[in-house]
Amino acid sequence: MKTPRIRLTAMAVLLSSMLAAPQLAADETCNSPYLSSLIKGQEDYVHVWTLGVKGVGDESDKLVTVDVNPQSPDYGKVVHVLSVGGRGEAHHGGFSDDRRYLWAGRLDDNKIFVFDIGSNPAAPTLVQTIADFADKTGFVGPHTFYALPGRMLVQGLSNTQDHGGRTGIAVYNNKGEFVAKYDMPTGEHDGVAADGYGYDIGINPQKNALLTSSFTGWNNYMMDFGKLVQDAEAMKRFGSTMVMWDLKAMKPQKVMSVPGSPLEIRWSLKAGDNWALTATALTSQLVLVKQDAAGEWQAKAVAAVGDPAQIPLPVDISITADAKGLWVNTFMDGKTRYFDISNPEAPVQTYEKVIGKQVNMVSQSWDGKRVYFTSSLLANWDKRGADDEQFLKLYHWDGKALTEQFALDFHALGLGRAHHMKFSAKPAPGTARDPGRGVAIAQR
């Protein structure tokens, strides 16, 4: 599909303006640096994008809102549930640049739901359903939602052609209208075979750097996990590259060989830093992507996660705001592991704890004192029987140990599989909700 010239021009102007973005900042610590606000104090709510499960509650995917402010009488309770109807492999979400809206995707039926979080964080509403992702792009599996000024980047995982791993990045505007698409690179790039696969997006504005990672296509991420590991053909279809893009031009600059399916990308949040970390799911390595002395981006494995021979399956990772620590969850053994990354060239694991029979996502508060965990990886990859625990858990971190504060059993509550988490906060008393809400939150 040709992208209209006028749209490309508009994108170029937009992308150019992004380079003037302020300090790199993230989640809270893993959000887009283009969010207008971060919650640097106590978050009030955690919104959990939850997969519906047959036989559990209404069996539908839903956004579950949990009150997490210890001063609230509803602390540790589900305060709102918003079902969106049916099951489509709910997975990840991301805030719009003004942090008012949460975009959340489904990897199976490709629907993207836009929730209004800003009007009333305690009771989000569904304001738009975008159903043209596959039609407009030929991509399948809207995975990562990454805000740009006035835009949303959406990283696909697969395609409508063969449900394999070749895919690309779509750009929507904040009205939910498709703007442009960019295929992931394929072919030979300076001796590295680009696989065309995608997974996560991470931007370092100061470096004009957009970094992408690579997972696998619909055929694999929808497949029964036990069946998958026994299918040698399917196991060959995992990403083995990371791509550094020229953000301003939206063109691939360098394809780096990173075998074993590199997943979440976490840039160092310190101003001036020029490195990011990722973890490879299959080969259990932490991989550092950093500029060398000549300014060339290089990727190299810097630490093993657990015993790679046991396939602990590193999944989500979360970097601390000071870029000195990294939480790494390993799905198979249900552990979270804390790495000291003061020297990102040589991370050292200093702590580990079993969170449950299985664990996937991890999100921490800006000060790193509160760490949240959820359990679900993918509907057909989660464990079976009694090991299929589904939860949201909050722990306090004192720098030495995690202490559980509450745990919500998503099965017992009739909710489903708990996946991606995003934080929100009530507007500060006496502040206007619109348009200055973001600023008010940021100052809390």
Added chain:
Amino acid sequence: MTSRRCCWSRALLEGALLAVLLLARAVAAEVPTAEVSSAQMPDAEVPFAIHAPLGLPALPLPADNPPTAAKVELGRKLFFDRRLSFNGTMSCAMCHVPEQGFTSNELRTPVGNEGASARRNAPGLLNVAYHPRLFHDGREGALETQVWGPLLAPDEMANPSLGHVLDRLRALPDYAGLFEAAFAGRGASADTVGAALASFQRTLVAGDSRFDRYRYGGARDALSAEERAGLAIFTGKGRCATCHLIGERDALLSDFAYHNTGIGWLRSQEGAGVEVELAPGVRARVSAAVVRSIGAAPRSDLGRFEITRDPRERWAYKTPMLREVAATAPYMHDGSLPTLEAVVEYYDRGGAGAPGQSPLIAPLQLSVAERAAVVAFLKALSGRPGKPASAHQGEGR
């Protein structure tokens, strides 16, 4: 979800359709043709000539569903339409991928609705019109009725009912008038959907391989010495042609009978785990206990026995045709053998020694060179290099 395609793929598709029409005209005088008389047919039903390429007999066509251009085009549209699945994620072409020999090279067995596990490898559709019975177990006898199996199977496209599919088609604006135009005023129905999809699938013919040109075209140099040696083993010492038939005037390369190759029984035996390649050169062992902890228990598969209840047909599956076989990996009814080399090696060692295994399968004592020759011959069953055997290959969605 719609099946709308991007501009380049639409152009490819139109080009491919034009190519098949031109190709058909170009070879019409040279090959047997199954042509339909237009006498007394409605104007809308322009006959569509499907030419059997060199090496294949005339195409068997049902008297009650002669192919027409309108039906073929409608069937093509249905075949690639993801909206035909319950949740809009799957078309027929998602498991029968044109670029992958109308099967899937990336999976042993397909993934269906919401990730459901299908039990058997997606059969390649090239030359499917020649199959007297359909599916690996032969449970269907006509393409017209076969198409409803995947549309309604819970582990495939998962539509809740036949009427649900028809209601959806009747409500889609881009289908308005298409059924009526193709079927003399008849709208979407179980019959017309089946007839359209069957008509399209009958156009998926593949022949005129180097083997065909050697055997039936008088081109003695069409096969290399190794390939000729492979053919000799295929029809002689290897006994492959006992089931993969080669005739005097044409070759269907199948007896369309059901045989217990031992593979079905072998898969029913629980393994002690599996060695997994995590990345090129990086391997690890996953225990059976771990596999059980992350996956559903495998469903049993007794093959033709499930249809006939005849104990002699336990783990028996239909003999596949072999044209374009190099493009249809992985192999066997469960996709368990990844390469042609592995298939030849399996038969060379006499199969799995399974209970009830066909007596036709016994150790062959082939040398390394002989096995390689058979593989070389199998690869010569593909169409002309650079020219897909079916002009429908390469279509996008």
